[in-house]
Amino acid sequence: MTTIEQLGPDDWQGFRDIRLRALADAPDAFGVTLEESQQKSEQDWRRRLSVSGPILVVRDGATRLAMGAGWHPPDEPDRMMVWGMWTAPEARGQGCARSLLAWLLDHARRRDVTTVELHVTEGNDSARRLYVQCGFEATGEWEPLREGSDLKIELMRRVLSDVxxxxxxxxxxxxxxxxxxxxxxxxxxxxxxxxxxxxxxxxxxxxxxxxxxxxxxxxxxxxxxxxxxxxxxxxxxxxxxxxxxxxxxxxxxxxxxxxxxxxxxxxxxxxxxxxxxxxxxxxxxxxxxxxxxxxxxxxxxxxxxxxxxxxxxxxxxxx
CATH class of the missing domain: 3.40.630.30 (Gcn5-related N-acetyltransferase (GNAT))
Incomplete structure (x- = not known):
């Protein structure tokens, strides 16, 4: 049985472990590298878990299978950025990412957010299909994945309906x-x-x-x-x-x-x-x-x- 858990600062070790695993598995999906993240201290990981927005994992017992997070820009209360989406290879195709997005979208609505955005790396067609199915639309706004990378990421956006x-x-x-x-x-x-x-x-x-x-x-x-x-x-x-x-x-x-x-x-x-x-x-x-x-x-x-x-x-x- 899988459940979604919101992490706090005291969960920093579990967050670190799944984040490093995600970076090792999909280095072209994130704006930071595995090497950079391996250098972070306990204080760094705790601080990341104290940012404005939920950081989630999907658990099956003690095993963390997927993660995803939302960030609220301090000067834009009606906007939320989704980041860190990743599912372990053995759990793909089981709806983990879709469940995480549903949780985050519900959280956004309860915070009176009207616009939810995320980035997708060029060539990541499976992630793009999921985001389109969940109501996100391509904006045509591209930028480099990170400094020194030849890959680009596109901003996708979903405007929340007033249900x-x-x-x-x-x-x-x-x-x-x-x-x-x-x-x-x-x-x-x-x-x-x-x-x-x-x-x-x-x-x-x-x-x-x-x-x-x-x-x-x-x-x-x-x-x-x-x-x-x-x-x-x-x-x-x-x-x-x-x-x-x-x-x-x-x-x-x-x-x-x-x-x-x-x-x-x-x-x-x-x-x-x-x-x-x-x-x-x-x-x-x-x-x-x-x-x-x-x-x-x-x-x-x-x-x-x-x-x-x-x-x-x-x-x-x-x-």
Whole structure:
């Protein structure tokens, strides 16, 4: 099970180790060299971990598999630079870099950042593809990788959309739009074809949402500019201490932008406000992206607590 950990000054040795490994593995991806970094002292590494912005690692137990970081320029509070992105060879293709970017983008939104930028080295096509998939665009602004290098790096930029997450009555018009989009997606994936109108109506009847109101629950909807519905998630109290996360959905136009993570983090805050100490949820074996999201947030597989055609894997998390 992989998790994302934010490092602090006392983690300097672990940071040093993964940073040196990254520089040795991909010397053309960074603006500093392995030799320069090997000369740094403990104080240097601690100072780096005290800069303005999070430094993250992906862990699998005690093993650090990937890293990435964000930096907030002191004189530009609405801008963040992503730096230090690297994944160990044995962990590539497992979504580590995408999870790190999603975490950093969510962090940027919570800091009211409007522009996130990063650099990519010419010829690093796999990294460029990932960044494009995550919403970054090439700017055409090039500069040398570092002094004395023949390689160049291009600035890529993503402007964060103004997506708002709010609680709405489950019988409201916006909630119905979100629920229909969610159930249409779930039913279509299950049947491996577009769901019919009859199947959608049956799903709506089978999965009522009228109880998702305080103090029994909450229904959250994410909307973008002009009120476009781009996602939803629900929380239902099942015991005084346990809540169940339901209806997590992100419209295909807004995926790979960290919105699913934002919805999950928001629902966890709502759960704490309701006095809940544990959350549980279910998903399907074929929804690998959802499983990776839940596991990166600290959810662990648990015994079944629900049934039905759309549930064959269950998770729980202590808050």
């Amino acid at each position: 708002q997450i709010t609680a709405v009555p489950p019988n409201s018009g916006v909630a119905e739009l979100a629920l229909r989009a969610y159930l249409h997606d779930v039913a279509s994936r299950y049947h491996r074809r577009p769901a019919t109108a009859a199947e959608l109506e049956a799903a709506l009847a089978e999965h009522p949402s009228h109880d998702l109101v305080a103090p029994h629950g909450v229904f959250l909807v994410a909307t973008a500019d002009a009120g476009v519905v781009c996602g939803c998630v629900a929380l239902a109290r099942v015991t005084p201490e346990i809540g169940e996360v339901r209806r997590l959905h992100v419209d295909h136009r807004f995926r790979r932008q960290g919105l699913g993570r934002r919805l999950m983090l928001e629902v966890e805050q709502r759960a704490l406000g309701m006095g809940l100490s544990q959350l549980r949820l279910d998903t399907r074996n074929d929804l690998v992206e959802s499983q990776r999201l839940y596991e990166s947030l600290g959810y662990r597989e648990s015994p079944p607590h629900s049934g039905g055609p759309y549930s064959d894997r269950w998770y729980a998390k202590q808050l």
